Amino acid sequence: MSDLAIAIDEPSLLVGVVGTTTLSALEAALKARGLTLGVALERASTKTVADWLASGAVGSASVFADPADHLVAGLEATLPDGSKLVVRPSPRRSVGPDLIALALGTCGRLANVDYAWLRIHVKSAARPAFPLPGGRDLDPPLTEQENRLVELFASELRSGRPS
């Protein structure tokens, strides 16, 4: 984690940001450098980055719009047993399950974000879009079975068994 609340890695177009930073403060810091988070903030702008990610990063583009891009490149989070999870920023990886999924849209049930590495954009740059044809619900409600799995993960993560 950087010492700065907002650390911009311009060559990589990434920003490292402390979870308690509000989206509006983050966007203002980016704007000063001609950059943007590139999401439709609207009502979310008073939210902190941690809350926004926990509640599903509303306003961000679907991963299917630009498959080469993604929103979260890395993060640091606190797990239900109080231990820390660090996923170092990387454009992609193939080293087991993607642990970032534990923090995105799980409302803090599995992990709470302390720090995140997010993708940012040059304000003037084009954003490619290859959207999935309409019709498919990309945000279906959680099924009972999936909910049971989330509960199971939470209880295993709470058990704090050593690695």
Place this chain on the structure above:
Amino acid sequence: MSEPFESLARAFPEVRLSADAADRVAYARDLWPRHHLAVRAGNVAQHRPAGIVWPTSTEEVARIVRWAHDTETPVVPFGAGSGVCAGVLPHERIVVIDLKRLSRWRSLDTEGRTLDVEAGHMGMPLEENLNRRGLTLGHFPSSILCSTVGGWIAARSAGQCSGKYGKIEDMVLALECVTGTGEVVHLHHRTSGPNLIPLVIGSEGTLAVVTCATLRLHPNPTVRAFAGFSFPSTEHGWDAMRAMFQAGLRPAISRLYDPFDAMLARRGSVEKDRADSAAAPGLGATALRSLLRRPGTINELLEGAFGSKVLGGSLLVLIFEGFDDGPSRDMEQAKAILSRMRGTYAGEGPARQWLQHRYSASYRQAPVFAAGLFSDTMEVAAPWSKLRGLYDGVRRALGEHVFVMAHLSHAYPDGCCIYFSFAGTAAKGDGIAGLEGWDARCELTYDRAWKAAMAAAVDAGGTLAHHHGVGRSKAPRMADELGTGGVSTVRALMRAFDPKGILNPGNLLPRTSSKPTLNDAHPRTVRA
């Protein structure tokens, strides 16, 4: 037939299975190059599975896994065995579940552009069948001829066109899988989360057996634009790639070769039809073996400005694909960016030739091994700001032990993958006491090179693998990659999905207990 396998055969008389000696040898390993050294030494895997079972439906997979759970018999899901990290390394108690007979298309939605396909479907026929309907998955791993949908998902695979279509994890809309208790679960993509699919993708058979996936499709492109560009150095080339991706361009192919790899690519494109019998163009096996005993010197010579000059700089191969004038417009924009960044247009030839031979380069390992050497690849990744450190660090670490070259073929707006290819020979000097034989000393060089390179990758802030996965070959280094928090999180997921630890035990993370028993990933004595 072993006792557990006999009980399986009794329990499932209608399911095809085999404990035949030849089958057990065939399923005893994947394509981890270190296995090839043992084979070359005349040894085949000692630890063969108890047997192989070929289910044809999700229900059969679920019943088999339930049986395994009840009898505490470890099982290993098996796609086509093209993994290169010892993700498949059975044991005489292990039952291999080969998914290839589970390979139907369940439903194709041409309007919504999705396909429900079973996990054992092989790559190439899948793509060809889609093409006939004017569609593409957009996933073209070099192993497309010898890998399955389930294997791609399990290993977080990347295809050659990841710059446009993403990696396999960017294509999955829903998954059906069987957990370690034998329960069939259905997971759905959820943009706002919770999305459990990314937890199963990349789990390499340790959390669940993937039985079916809903994949996102694209219209099959009808037009392509081609170009090659030379750059004074590899770094100039990757700066240009970065600029393209950050400007919003999404080339289907953007492959940057370092000067030596570029020289091979330039030569190879001309000679490929006749060069398949040579490990390196123009050199005999003996000369190569002695040359590679001083890899440090050769690497230093070729890496510097001298090497760049003699070999002709780095080469970027670029292909845009799409419809109408889209690809040519994108190419014009790319040309403008690249020429501002010291790229010299080299015509369409290099890109056209690459496309023509797009799968052949990956199948040239056999002559290297036949020459008494070994070869392997390592694909690491990092944000752009860390790429220089990663490139230098890993290159230097490998270069002390083996001859190394690199290309960069999976770029994103925030970073890139570096794909190192290396070749080495038997170790000499320190540390070889007690190691008899050429192949054992090759193994020593191999292990030293990997150990040093993995440490260097983590030190430079990179990830250990971009698309080949972890298997058992990188499992001992996962704590460096994930930290203790990450490792215990993965273990917690393993307990939740597979409470008895029967799914591919010892894979992804080193085993913690002797139950179920497993062999070492680095068997010293393997005898036929």
